[in-house]
Amino acid sequence: MTRHPLLALLAAAAVVLTGCTAKDHDDDSAAPRPGTLRVLASSELSDMTAVFDRVRKDTGVTVRPTYMGTLDAVDLLARGKADGRYDALWLSSDDYLRLRPEAAKKVVSETSIMTSPVAIGVRTATAKALGWKPDAVTWSRIEQAVVAGRLSYGMTDPARSNSGFATLISVASALSGAQSALTDADVAKATPQLKEFFKGQKLTSGSSGWLASAYQRRGDVDALLNYESVLKGIPGLTVIRPSDGVVTADYPFSSLAGTSAATREDVREVTEDLRGAAVQKLITDTTRRRPVVASVPPAAGLDTTRRRELPFPGSRSVADGLISAYENELRRPSRTVYVLDTSGSMDGDRLNRLKKALTDLTGDFRDREEVTLMPFGSAVKSVRTHVVEPADPKAGLAAIRKDTEALTADGNTAIYTSLEKAYDQLGSGEDTFTSIVLMTDGENTTGDKAGDFDGFYRELSTDRQRIPVFPILFGDSSRAELQHIATLTGGRLFDARQGSLDGAFEEIRGYQ
Amino acid sequence: MLLIGGVVAAVVAGRQGDDKGTATKTVRGVIGSEKSDFFADPDVVKALAAKGYTVKTEASGSWAMEDLDLKGYDFAFPSSSAPADTLAGKYHARQPLPRPFYSPLVVVAHRSAAEVLAANGLAVLDGGGKGILKMGAYLDAAEHDRTWQQLKGAKAHGELTGTLFITSTDPETSNSGALYLAAASYVANGGRVVASGADVARTTPLLRKLVSVQGAQQPSSDAVFRDFISGAGNPLVCLYESQVVSLLAEQHSADDLVVLYPDTTVNSDHTVVPLDDAGRALGELLSTDPALRKLAVRHGFRPQGDSAEFVQATADRAAHLNQTLTGVRQAPVPTSAVLHEMARRARG
Secondary structure, three states, rough: OOOOOOHHHHHHHHHHHOOOOOOOOOOEEEEEEHHEEEEEEEHHHHHHHHHHHHHHHHHEEEEEEEEEEHHHHHHHHHHOOOOOOOOEEEEEOOOHHHHHHHHOOEEEEEEEEEEEEEEEEEEHHHHHHHOHHHOOOOOHHHHHHHOOOOOEEEEEOOOHHHHHHHHHHHHHHHHHHOOOOOOHHHHHHHHHHHHHHHOOOEEEEEOHHHHHHHHHHHHHOOEEEHHHHHOOOOOEEEEEEOOOOEEEEOOOEEEEEOOOOHHHHHHHHHHHHOOOOOHHHHHHHHHEEEEEOOOOOOOOOOOOOOOOEEOOOOOOOHHHHHHHHHHHOOOOOEEEEEEOOOOHOOOOOOHHHHHHHHHOOOOOOOOOOOOEEEEEOEOOOOOOEOOOOOOHHHHHHHHHHHHHHOOOOOOOOOOOHHHHHHHHHHOOEEEEEEEEEEEEEOOOOOOOOHHHHHHHHHHHOHHHHHOOOOEEOOOOOOOHHHHHHHHHHHOOOEEEEOOHHHHHHHHHHHHO | OHHHHHHHEEEEEEHHHHOOOOOOOOEEEEEHHHHHHHOOOHHHHHHHHHHHHHEEEEEEOOOOOHHHOOOOOHHHHHHHHHHHHHHHOOOOOOOOOOOOEEEEEEEEEEEEHHHHHHHOOEEEOOOOOOEEEEEHHHHHHHHOOEEEHHOOOHHHHOOOOOOOOEEEEOOOOOOOHHHHHHHHHHOOOOOOOOOHHHHHHHHHHHHHHHHOOOOOOOOHHHHHHHHOOOOOOOOOEEEEEEHHHHHHHHOOOOOOOOEEEOOOEOOEEOOOOOHHHHHHHHHHHHHHOOOHHHHHHHHOOOOOHHHHHHHOHHHHHHOOOOOOOOOOOOOOOOOHHHHHHHHHHHHO
């Protein structure tokens, strides 16, 4: 029983780092192959490696997952971009998918494999200090602890990750006092309380894996909101399913329209194996999810007392309205410095791609967001800050686009000196999610060196050390150099060489 | 609509791999998914082979079969008589259609929920594991948005909060969800089957309530069943009795499970629509062959005509099963067209 769940999770996260950034679908590894199922999967399923190995042994079929946030995956299906590229779909839930008919019609059959409810994992010492008994903690009590300044937490971005979305629905249902499926009126009614609740969120993430590692690294966050299975894998947490209700993921393994009969037969065989008693036991023992066959009991340590199941909204307007309220109104705003390489080597196509990526991104910036553009060559060329004001969001966005259009390429590449400037620019930012995005197409050629930056970073206040850098690998930049920056600052490396620059910028949104 | 491509592809592939050199006759059919386990059971395969048949099946939603092109198939096997009748008309299949087995719609409940319903006059429990759900009282509660908190005895169970409702599948795509509306509408229409536009209009507000309160609905009865087993989801779930019978065979301890039979329910009539002589012969065989009837019971179905077989085979599960359906009235199911319209309006 010497299981190291966190290590497994982190290892899985590392795989995701290189494996999923806006993956280029034209490479050979994505081509169809008999006996291999290309599965578009929720990112937290990266903890299923042992199960995939077992399934291969049992059936001879290899499951090859591509991890993606649930809502991004649904969007991909709806736009027809998954056609011919994936053989099956395995999301934490198909509830949101069914609200989008263009996506739902791509799914032929679905089979639930396992379940995991939303829960809160609290540092055991904090739970004690709050006097919490796991059976008697409600969402309202969690909110009260936040309001009293006694609890902070991290969760994933509901607009990208189903664990975040399910958490948001749970909180909104419970705090609004809704007696049945959420309506727009319920959300409006609960908005003041939800605002208080989300003041406690100190950490956001596009994936469960990075959330866990950021939580470990920071040490100043008291709790995480996520699926029970994810929380059970992080040492030192008391995992509580709030007694006034949860939303549960049921992980339907789904076959896709347009696949061949042989593929559908492979899906059927894999599904049957996953539902067999032996694999169900392996699933619950190794991933702490709950089995869906009566002959296999849940793994030891999974509390089986019942919880009310909070209904998932039945209409897209409620679901999307809730996400929009969260992004634009409820959560802390984000504050980001974009450190952009506009050295001479960026001239031409590369600069055009950067401009297009940034321009596209303006469609995604949220109300209240603060965006600083810091282009650099031999030194930082300019520092321009814009805020997306809720009263007139278009003005801020137009200004960002205008500055983007004016970018020109010249000079050398002063990565570290420019990064230091970005840290100088940002205060400690208590009420925002603060981060730095570094995009460069080459290695550092002038100004401070890596060692200088390490020294600079070590001298920063603890608050500022918590500001992560999310570097984007592009053009001829050095993976080692950028990975070092990400590791040092607690960020994450994104690879735009495997995929597109647009895709990398877009994926980082989940972390801002 | 989607299934068309898949089904045709499967048939083409199946033809290429035809069983050469065996004496059995290959019969192809489209079946409701709840019968997949039955046809996949090695003992069923053996029993069919003993009678000279190899049966190849492809699963489809019973209500989606009407939109499929069934050319090249020998039979369709939906889980309800209404789509079967529509299909029989479309493909000129001779009536009466073979109905080898059936299964009534039931509501599974966690013990705590069942006891609260009983204490408030919404159900009558019979011993430990079974009871009768009073549909009139339940629909009245639904109409008035009654919550668990308003029922006496619910306070002792933390999970019993929020509006009282039964979870069903999406009635537009799934048979069990549609049959749930059929049963409810029969009661709401004063004990008459919904047949006219006026009947539909009269019952729509209530049906809409039964559906909208649930929020997002699952696409298949297997999905809601699995949630229930894993301890997630609503404490009251509408299922086929056949699913419960199988569960009881598998589960070691069912102390927490109460099977409520609605006092007015509908049967899922597993009806064979023969598309040619081979299909009809298979339908007759499933109806009459003692070995196959016995195997149907193993999968929880009630063979047509003789309740003794079912009673005897499920004797070990009698605590949870109303074996003779005492006190349970079978409501007729509206026609396909009416049921489709009801489901569409209920989903709003």
